Amino acid sequence: MRIVETISEMQSLADVARSRGHRVGLVPTMGFLHEGHLSLVRLAKQKAGFIVVSIFVNPTQFGPGEDYQEYPRDFNRDCQLLEGLGIDVVFAPSASEMYPPGYLTYVEVEEITRKLCGISRPTHFRGVTTVVTKLFCAVKPHLAVFGQKDAQQVIVIKRMVRDLNFDIDIVVAPTVREPDGLAMSSRNLYLSEQERKDATVLYESLQRAKALIETGERDARRIIDLVEQMISHKKTARIDYVAVVDTERLEPMDRLSGEVLIALAVRFGRARLIDNVVVEV
Amino acid sequence: MRIVETISEMQSLADVARSRGHRVGLVPTMGFLHEGHLSLVRLAKQKAGFIVVSIFVNPTQFGPGEDYQEYPRDFNRDCQLLEGLGIDVVFAPSASEMYPPGYLTYVEVEEITRKLCGISRPTHFRGVTTVVTKLFCAVKPHLAVFGQKDAQQVIVIKRMVRDLNFDIDIVVAPTVREPDGLAMSSRNLYLSEQERKDATVLYESLQRAKALIETGERDARRIIDLVEQMISHKKTARIDYVAVVDTERLEPMDRLSGEVLIALAVRFGRARLIDNVVVEV
Numbered sequence: 001m002r003i004v005e006t007i008s009e010m011q012s013l014a015d016v017a018r019s020r021g022h023r024v025g026l027v028p029t030m031g032f033l034h035e036g037h038l039s040l041v042r043l044a045k046q047k048a049g050f051i052v053v054s055i056f057v058n059p060t061q062f063g064p065g066e067d068y069q070e071y072p073r074d075f076n077r078d079c080q081l082l083e084g085l086g087i088d089v090v091f092a093p094s095a096s097e098m099y100p101p102g103y104l105t106y107v108e109v110e111e112i113t114r115k116l117c118g119i120s121r122p123t124h125f126r127g128v129t130t131v132v133t134k135l136f137c138a139v140k141p142h143l144a145v146f147g148q149k150d151a152q153q154v155i156v157i158k159r160m161v162r163d164l165n166f167d168i169d170i171v172v173a174p175t176v177r178e179p180d181g182l183a184m185s186s187r188n189l190y191l192s193e194q195e196r197k198d199a200t201v202l203y204e205s206l207q208r209a210k211a212l213i214e215t216g217e218r219d220a221r222r223i224i225d226l227v228e229q230m231i232s233h234k235k236t237a238r239i240d241y242v243a244v245v246d247t248e249r250l251e252p253m254d255r256l257s258g259e260v261l262i263a264l265a266v267r268f269g270r271a272r273l274i275d276n277v278v279v280e281v
Numbered sequence: 282m283r284i285v286e287t288i289s290e291m292q293s294l295a296d297v298a299r300s301r302g303h304r305v306g307l308v309p310t311m312g313f314l315h316e317g318h319l320s321l322v323r324l325a326k327q328k329a330g331f332i333v334v335s336i337f338v339n340p341t342q343f344g345p346g347e348d349y350q351e352y353p354r355d356f357n358r359d360c361q362l363l364e365g366l367g368i369d370v371v372f373a374p375s376a377s378e379m380y381p382p383g384y385l386t387y388v389e390v391e392e393i394t395r396k397l398c399g400i401s402r403p404t405h406f407r408g409v410t411t412v413v414t415k416l417f418c419a420v421k422p423h424l425a426v427f428g429q430k431d432a433q434q435v436i437v438i439k440r441m442v443r444d445l446n447f448d449i450d451i452v453v454a455p456t457v458r459e460p461d462g463l464a465m466s467s468r469n470l471y472l473s474e475q476e477r478k479d480a481t482v483l484y485e486s487l488q489r490a491k492a493l494i495e496t497g498e499r500d501a502r503r504i505i506d507l508v509e510q511m512i513s514h515k516k517t518a519r520i521d522y523v524a525v526v527d528t529e530r531l532e533p534m535d536r537l538s539g540e541v542l543i544a545l546a547v548r549f550g551r552a553r554l555i556d557n558v559v560v561e562v
Contacts (some may be wrong), residue, residue: 011448102529104391105410105444111385129386130445137446163386164411165418167292248383 001083003090007098007138010052010091014140017088022050026141028132031055031092032072033081036176036184040145041085043173051087052139059095060106061127067270072189091139098134107133109156109163115250116152116263117274120240128153129160136166143169147176149183151263151276155247175275177203183275190271198234199268205230206277209262213279218256220244231266240265240272247278256281282364284371288379288419291333291372295421298369303331307422309413312336312373313353314362317457317465321426322366324454332368333420340376341387342408348551353470372420379415388414390437390444396531397433397544398555401521409434410441417447424450428457430464432544432557436528456556458484464556471552479515480549486511487558490543494560499537501525512547521546521553528559537562 004010017024025048027040037053044051055078062068075092082090106126112118113125136144146154158170176184181203182196191199205227212226227242242264244253253260256279263276285291298305306329308321318334325332336359343349356373363371387407393399394406417425427435439451457465462484463477472480486508493507508523523545525534534541537560544557 007446011446103444104393105388105441106391107386107388107414107445109386133388134444134446137448140448160386163384163415164388165288165292165415167418167421 001079001087001090003079003092005093005097007093007134010089010093010138011140013089014052014138017050018140023048023142024050024052024140026135026139026144027051027053028135028144028146029053029055030057030071030186031078032074032186032189033078034176034184034186036147036149038081038085039176040147040173041082041087043171044143044145045085045087047143047145047169047171048141050089052089052091052141053082053087054091054093054135054139056091056093056098056131056135057095058098058127058131060099060130061124063121063123066121067187067190072186091135093138098131106130107160107164109160112152112159112250113156116241116243116245117265118152120265125153125156129156132157132160133164136168141168143171145171145173147174148172148278149175149185149275151247151261151274151278152250155250181207183273185273187271187273191268192236195236195268195271198236199266199271199273201231201234201237202264202266202273202275206262206264206275210277210279213256213260213281218281220253220256223256223262227262227264231264236268238267240267282360282368282371284360284373286374286378288374288415291370291374291419292421294370295333295419298331299421304329304423305331305333305421307416307420307425308332308334309416309425309427310334310336311338311352311467312359313355313467313470314359315457315465315467317428317430319362319366320457321428321454322363322368324452325424325426326366326368328424328426328452329422331370333370333372333422334363334368335372335374335416335420337372337374337379337412337416338376339408339412340380341411342405344402344404347402348468348471353467372416374419379412387411388441388445390441393433393440393531394437397522397524397526398546399433401546406434406437410437413438413441414445417449422449424452426452426454428455429453429559430456430466430556432528432542432555432559433531436531462488464554466554468552468554472549473517476517476549476552479517480547480552480554482512482515482518483545483547483554483556487543487545487556491558491560494537494541494562499562501534501537504537504543508543508545512545517549519548521548
C-alpha cells in the first residue's frame, strides 16, 4: 500500500494502473475511518482491481464557524485499517497541494444544492463538487463509491457527473449503523453520553415514517409531523430540517409517489447529524 | 475522418485511441473555420497522433442579446476543410446532447473572469469553462490547443486546468491575421466595408503600443491613451475596453514590468472584436 501526497504522483500511478488494464476504484473520505468507510472500500474492491482511498479533510466544504479545525483526524490509524483491507494507494494530499495560493476555480451544481443541507450550509456542496472534481482528475477512476448516508451529496455528485460528462460510475453503498441504529459518522464522536442516547431517535423516527408509508399513508405533512414530534421529545435535539422530497430534484412532495427521500438534519450539542431513508411508493 | 455526435461514442473512441498508445489532441472550436482554426489543427497534429476537432456553438457562453442565434455556421464546409487536414474525429454534439433537460452544473473561475471581457460579458467565461470541462471529459485529450487571439480565455483555461488538476497540456497558438493585420475571427463576417477598413486600427494601435514600450515607455496610462486615441479616430469604432494588465491575475499595471498583456475589445456595428499583444518588459 502506497501513501501518495502529490497530485502528479497520483496521476502517474493511475496512468500505470490503467495501462495495465486495471479498473481504478476511488473511495473519497475525510479520514477518521469507521465501519461505514470500510464498507465502501470493500464494495470498491468487488468492482475494481486498483483501489485508491483518498483521505482529505476538505476546507472548502466547511462553512465559517463549522468544525473544520476540530474535525477528527487519525492518519496512522486510518492507514492501519486500510492496510488490513489490501488497498493499493492512500491518496492524502495536503490542503496546500489541493488549494495552492492563487486558487480560483469552483464547480457548482445549482438548485439542488440550495435545498435540505444547503439551506444551513450554503457553500458546502460547492466545496464537495469542487474537491470531488479535483479527486476525479487526480485519481482518474473508472468508478467512485459514496455512502447513502449522505443522500443529498450522492444526488448532487450524480448530477455533476452526468452534467460534466465524467466517464465514471458512481456506486452507492448502504448506510452502516451502530447496533442501536445510529448511522455511523465521524461526528458521532462529538456526542455526550446523553446526546448519544437521544440520537437514536433519528433512525427510529425514519423507521416509523417508513412503516407509516407502508401501511398506506401518502400525506407528506403527516410523515414530517411524526418525525418532528418524535425528535422533539428528546431534550438535547434541535431540528435543522425534516424533509420529504423526490430523489432527483429534491422538490418537496405533498402526496407521496415514486421514489421518496425522507431526509433530516438534527443538532445534538455541537454535532450536526444527518440521516435518511428512501421509500418506493 | 469520423463525425461523432454523442458524448458516449466520443468517449469510446478516445478510450480506443489511448489504449493504442496514441496521444489525443483536442482543438475546440465553434465552427465556421478560418485559417486561424486551421493553424490550431496543424499545431495539434505536430503534437498528437489522434486529433479531435470539436465544433459546437456553445449557448452558455453567449449572454442575453448576444449573437448566439446569428453566429455563423457552415458544418459541411468545416468538414471539407478538416478532411483536407487529415484529422481523425469531428466531434459535433447538439445543444441538447451537451445541455439536456435538467442540466444544473457550471464550472467557474473567479476574479480573472470578472475583468476585461468579463465586465461587458459577465456570464461568458462561466460558459467557456463549463463547456471546455465537458469537452475534456468527452474527448479525454492529452493536450488541447487554443488561440492566443482569445488571450483572456487562454489565461482562464490555464487557471482552470491547474486548479481542477486536469492532466491536459494547454498549447497556445499565435494569432493568425489577415494581410492588413486584422486578427481572423468568425465575427469579421459581420463587418460592413467601412467597418472592415476601420477595424485594421486594432492591430495598428497594438503595434504602435508595443513599439512605444520597446523605446522605453513604462507608463501604462500613456500606452492606453495612445491606443484609445488611435481607435477613437475611426468613426465606426466604439471602444469597450483597452487594458494593460499582467498575464496571471489580469491586474491593471501602472508601471510596466514583466509580461504585459495589452488587450482590447472594440465594437464596429454589431461586431465586437478583440485583439491583444503580449510584451516582455
